[in-house]
Every structure is written in C-alpha cells, then in structure tokens.
Amino acid sequence: MKKTIIALLIVSAIGISTKAQDVPNCNQGQKLAENTWEKWGPWQPRITLTPFKSEITQIKQHWNWISSNGVGTIGPRRLDIGEGTETGNIVGQTKRTFVTNPSFENVVKITINKTDGRAETGVSICTHTQDGITNTVTTYVFPNGNDTQSKVFTINSAKGKIISVAMKNNSVANQFNYSIKAE
Secondary structure, three states, rough: OHHHHHHHHHHHHHHHOOOOOOOOHHHHHHHHHHHHHHHHOOOOOOOOOHHHHHHHHHHHHHHHHHHHOOOOOOOEEEOOOOOEEEEEEEOOOOEOOOOOOOOOOOOEHHHHHHHHEEEOOEEEEEEEEOOOEEEEEEEEEOOOOOOOOOEEEEEEOOOOOOOEEEEEEEEOOOOEEEEEEEO
C-alpha cells in the first residue's frame, strides 16, 4: 500500500496523468476501418497500393468539396502512410482522429509534433484488422504547457492492418497545435 501511494505521488509530481478519460478511445477509427473492410473485402498482400490510392483520391476530392462548404470539418481524416505531413489544431475538449489505409509495411512510425498551444492532449494509437479486432497499441499524454514536443510511436506487426490515431484536447480553454505523419 505504501509503495502504491509513493508511486502515485511521483507520477502526480512529474505530471503524468493516470485518469482514463485523458486518453481518447479508437471508436471513430474503428468505424471507418469497418467501412473500409466492407468496401474492399479481405486485405491481400498481393494487391498493390494503386487501387487504394485511386479510391482515396476520389474520397479526398469529395471531402475537400464538402469541407469548403463548411460542413466537412468533423469526423476522421485520412493519414496516408509515406505521403507527407498533416497539420492542424484541436480546440478545447474536442477530438481529432486520423486513419490510414491497410499498411503494406510491417513497421509503421507515427510522428506527432506539438507545435504550439498549452493544452494537455491525450493520444491513442490503435490497429484494426479485417476480422474486426481493435488493439490499442499505445497511449500517451502530451503535458499541459507552452513547450513544443515531438513524439515518435512505432507500430510493429502493422502489415495488413488499418492504423488509427485519436487525439483529445483535455483542456477547456487551451488549444493543441500539431503536425502528424506516418512513415
């Protein structure tokens, strides 16, 4: 009992949150993954990226048209593996979710940079299989403060799985500015 109390005091003193609500769940990513598997059927390693990228280009064009009319600013966003960096900000107590295509690589690295803002922000990274299994790979909480920070998450055994990244701003009034990429 004494060791548990000391451990909790140390965790509290260095600013690591122990509350489950500080890290988001992967529900939005799971729903989009299920829709992807429904559309494409079983993932097969012999399929090339070309059909996926063609479909995603059409989805992005439609998505961009919707968002330019002001209604498409909510919901999960695509994070293309090896296709550049996405940027944005998350305002008070809202959530942002990114979802990849099924990975053709066994190891995927997700890099999240806190570029500005003060908000404590929780991150959950999950994988989704075609069998409907969602696995939380890792969680992390960017601490409250003005400092910038970069965090790299390595997802092993990613081949054939969809990866989702959920970020939740835990602050009421502060924002979290970020950049994110998958390689």
